[in-house]
Amino acid sequence: MTTNAARPVVGVGYIIHESNSFNAEPTLLEEFRFRQVSDLQSSIEQWSIGHTEAAGFVEGASEAGYDIIPAIHAVATPKGAVESKAFELLCTRLIDGLRAIPHMDGILLALHGAMYTEEFPQADEEIVRRVRRAFGPDIPFVVTHDFHGNISPEIVEMTNVLITYQQCPHLDMRQRGVHAALLMGSILAGEVHPVQALVKPPMLWNLVFQNTYEEPLKSITDASIELELQPGILSVSVAGGYQYNDVPYIGCSVIVVTDDDRERAQREAQRLADLMWERHEMTRLNLPDAETAVREAMQSDSFPVSLFDVGDNVGGGSPGDETTLLHEFLRQQASGWVIALYDPEAVAAAKAAGIDGVFDMPVGGKSISTAGKPAGVKGKVRSLHNGQFIETAVRHGGQRYWNMGHTAVIEEEHSTPDDLNLVVLTTERVCPMSIHQLVSCGIYPERQKILVAKGTVAPRAAYEPVSAKVVLVDTPGTTSVNPKRFQFRRARPGIWELSS
Ligand SMILES: [Zn+2]
Numbered sequence: 001m002t003t004n005a006a007r008p009v010v011g012v013g014y015i016i017h018e019s020n021s022f023n024a025e026p027t028l029l030e031e032f033r034f035r036q037v038s039d040l041q042s043s044i045e046q047w048s049i050g051h052t053e054a055a056g057f058v059e060g061a062s063e064a065g066y067d068i069i070p071a072i073h074a075v076a077t078p079k080g081a082v083e084s085k086a087f088e089l090l091c092t093r094l095i096d097g098l099r100a101i102p103h104m105d106g107i108l109l110a111l112h113g114a115m116y117t118e119e120f121p122q123a124d125e126e127i128v129r130r131v132r133r134a135f136g137p138d139i140p141f142v143v144t145h146d147f148h149g150n151i152s153p154e155i156v157e158m159t160n161v162l163i164t165y166q167q168c169p170h171l172d173m174r175q176r177g178v179h180a181a182l183l184m185g186s187i188l189a190g191e192v193h194p195v196q197a198l199v200k201p202p203m204l205w206n207l208v209f210q211n212t213y214e215e216p217l218k219s220i221t222d223a224s225i226e227l228e229l230q231p232g233i234l235s236v237s238v239a240g241g242y243q244y245n246d247v248p249y250i251g252c253s254v255i256v257v258t259d260d261d262r263e264r265a266q267r268e269a270q271r272l273a274d275l276m277w278e279r280h281e282m283t284r285l286n287l288p289d290a291e292t293a294v295r296e297a298m299q300s301d302s303f304p305v306s307l308f309d310v311g312d313n314v315g316g317g318s319p320g321d322e323t324t325l326l327h328e329f330l331r332q333q334a335s336g337w338v339i340a341l342y343d344p345e346a347v348a349a350a351k352a353a354g355i356d357g358v359f360d361m362p363v364g365g366k367s368i369s370t371a372g373k374p375a376g377v378k379g380k381v382r383s384l385h386n387g388q389f390i391e392t393a394v395r396h397g398g399q400r401y402w403n404m405g406h407t408a409v410i411e412e413e414h415s416t417p418d419d420l421n422l423v424v425l426t427t428e429r430v431c432p433m434s435i436h437q438l439v440s441c442g443i444y445p446e447r448q449k450i451l452v453a454k455g456t457v458a459p460r461a462a463y464e465p466v467s468a469k470v471v472l473v474d475t476p477g478t479t480s481v482n483p484k485r486f487q488f489r490r491a492r493p494g495i496w497e498l499s500s
Helices: 040-047 053-064 084-099 123-135 153-158 173-188 218-228 262-278 290-298 324-331 344-353 460-466
Strands: 009-016 067-075 106-111 141-145 161-164 194-199 233-239 253-259 305-309 337-342 358-363 375-385 388-390 401-403 407-412 422-426 450-453 469-473
Touching: 009 053, 009 084, 040 053, 040 067, 053 067, 053 106, 053 173, 067 084, 084 123, 106 123, 106 173, 123 141, 123 153, 141 173, 153 194, 161 173, 161 194, 161 233, 161 253, 173 233, 194 262, 218 233, 218 262, 233 262, 253 262, 290 305, 290 324, 290 450, 290 469, 305 324, 305 460, 324 337, 324 375, 344 358, 344 375, 344 407, 344 422, 375 422, 450 460, 460 469
Parallel strands: 009 067, 009 106, 106 141, 141 161, 305 450, 305 469, 337 422, 337 450
Antiparallel strands: 194 253, 233 253, 358 375, 375 407, 388 401, 407 422
């Protein structure tokens, strides 16, 4: 692709981070993965790969007949607050990259919407503020957000169009990128004059209920998609928000963008926000705590029961060594359970003891942000593994090759030949996306009574096929779904299920 003086040119950027402000482990500069943007041709080719908004920008721009010039493409895995050094560098690279474009007609930016830094709680808003300051109030500026963005009135004020993913699980990132890029094309051609309205219902739409393919959210998402098809409506976004950020504008948002009809934008956004609020009681959190979940699992008439340790959702940035459920197994003398924990120190001890060697030490509960204390486990080393396994089926995230590092399976002292109590100790943090995490260690999931998976939504594809039942458990931890477990200081007052 070459730039042509006759075609408009749009500067594009992609900076994505979902930061958990309750996780004390900061996200460091070296954790960001950057795509090289030195050569325009290959840079655009890279952007077009995959199913992200970036690929959607390339597709939409091509269809709309303008050129794009990438300034930055940076992403890091969810974790704690982004360190200031990293945030400043991201902003500098973005703005310098855009400044290097000789004649820029518009700016198209993909931001997550839940980036949190040491200095700026609503960090995406700060990025937009700096871009506006650098390039003035008149340049068309279109921004995309994840469904989990916590959207402020200021960011809506500073952009011409703000558009979020409509679906969760997110399957429409590329589509929303295309939509944003096509809208940019219409703005550049002078065909539309977008005005947008934001309405935030005074509630948190809990993560447990953030499935847009199921009620109570599905019909609201469907209504937003239907509205977007109407003449004069340019885009409609219903965003669930991200509950692990203590920020003023935490929670769900509705943004309606119309073609120069402010009153209609406001009215329609209010209508959809009212639909959300009408259902707030349906999103009341009602999960068993660890004690109840373990007791009920033992009384179940069919096995195995998979307990999802949602407070220690490794894919959501938690440490992977929470011990709440393990403590309950030991306290209630449950039998036939298996739990995997990240604990390199315990793995080393098991290796030193060797197979059949005595194991007697506290495991888990050792990371800075872990809520639970280490749990004393006595027993013997059942097996040792190099920790590598393969998942050939389609599972969340699509990863094939896995490595949990050296891994030890401890057989707890109350095990019987029929009911093994097993602790799988790993050297790396592992998301439980594959049942082969257990199978590769010689564990037959179907012979266990209770399995533990550290996640909320992601482990379903792996665990549902081998489980009689899946139970989400209200456990503590940096990814607890129970907002009452966190102290919110910055959140605006009056948010349902937050202020109590
Ligand atoms: Zn998301």
